[in-house]
Amino acid sequence: MKYYLIAGEASGDLHGSNLMKTLKEVDAEADFRYYGGDLMQAQGGTLVKHYADMAFMGFLEVAMNLRTILKNIKKCKEDILQNQPDVLVLIDFPGFNLKIAKFAKEQGLKVYYYISPKVWAWNQKRVLKIKRDVDKMFCILPFEVDFYHKWGMEVDYVGNPLLDAKAAFIPNQNFREENNLSGKPIIALLPGSRKQELNYILPDMLGIINSFPNHQFVIAGAPSFNNGFYQQYLNGLKVPIVFNATYDLLNIAEAALVTSGTATLETALFKVPQVVLYKGSKISIGIARMLVKIRFISLVNLIMDSKTVTELIQENCNLTTLSKELDDILKQPKRNEMLANYEILANKMGEAGASEKTARLIFRYLKSSKLFKSS
Incomplete structure (x- = not known):
């Protein structure tokens, strides 16, 4: 299947790379195109844009770089349309990704979100947009499950991917x-x-x-x-x-x-x-x-x-x-x-395994939706 992933910062690059690693294990035909970084690039596929050119911190900084951000969004939309992935996998980075989610949903594409935006911190009504534009949400913080449930949205809790990264860490003795x-x-x-x-x-x-x-x-x-x-x-x-x-x-x-x-x-x-x-x-x-x-x-x-x-x-x-x-x-x-x-x-x-669990859920949901369409 064709996976289009969008990660806009270093942490997203890490989690995206671990997700890609397991997706390759469960889907022998996995084809990746993505916005990300060096870690995701090491897993193969096509890096469209590096996150170093995308991340802006704070309200003022975003406003000052709005032209660049809008240009990045426009190019991303064009690239998604041109490549027609089976699923769009958004990784955190809400200011950018929620806009892409709305666009992708309007185009009839599957939209999955890994690592929820922190909508519980401010402007909680954004959940309604997520409910409208996102097909599947994979959360990494336990309290997020109850939060989304209060808004009438069922999500998957997969654990935290940092546990995966730490479990895979082998210390350099030198x-x-x-x-x-x-x-x-x-x-x-x-x-x-x-x-x-x-x-x-x-x-x-x-x-x-x-x-x-x-x-x-x-x-x-x-x-x-x-x-x-x-x-x-x-x-x-x-x-x-x-x-x-x-x-x-x-x-x-x-x-x-x-x-x-x-x-x-x-x-x-x-x-x-x-x-x-x-x-x-x-x-x-x-x-x-x-x-x-x-x-x-x-x-x-x-x-x-x-x-x-x-x-x-x-x-x-x-x-x-x-x-x-x-x-x-x-x-x-x-x-x-x-x-x-x-x-x-x-x-x-809890225990490690978030990336693997998320990848397997993504593949299972995609297979089920394809089977449903063909029946």
Whole structure:
């Protein structure tokens, strides 16, 4: 069957690649065309556009890049029409994908959605559009099932794909040596995969390095950038940057500073105490504070429904507060308390297998719909 996948950021590329891997196992004739990244490209098929050219963070940034976004949407629609896939598989990235879902449904195409948009956070009436335009929804957070049910929509809960990625991880025993890391305890810096995130957050992460001389700070580089790109932020600081090795970095890290997003959950699954950061333009953050109706921004705290990790947002994300919070998670009792909560989180998350379960459901639903049409 012909699968057209759309992932618009690094996390979507990861989940999309795992999904493609299993789809190839269950469907010997699987043919892929996609918007994604390097990981999806490694699985084969045709990469139409790389996510590095698509991701914009925040209300203001989206508005400033609206012409580019609309151009990307137009080209995507044209490519879908030209290729006529058996199914469109959308992976998170709601600002773009919900528009594509509406278009594809109007064209009579099957629309499946893997990793639900966070409609439970704000503007919940968007569920009605999802109900209209999406044939099958595969959720990765347990509370989403009840949320959609309240809106009269039945969805499949498949578990969380990060568990798949972690289960498949094989540590590189020579990681320190290969990356010229010292023997000091490591603080992992996960500043995000978007330029806007790096611009707002990485300077603060780097600004506290001199306060922790007994630790080595290491940046997890986004695959869409290179070493030279990061040098503009370092200002002469000798901070190692590792690419395509975030799990190896987390595997040996003593603590981490993490931009809010999927990486907060990955860090927790590796049992690394963390401080969560989020910054944006004043206008974007102001709008978000008016619209977003949830208690927390990090996935860790949302799943736990309690403050498990500290979240430093906007004006609270400053050198003084960040330095204090990092110092706290390097010491007791805060460190042990966070690690104990991580164990509870792991039990809530369940077992690996989300990507495989989703792929098998996609293939089964497609086969059933084809059989129904032919009968």
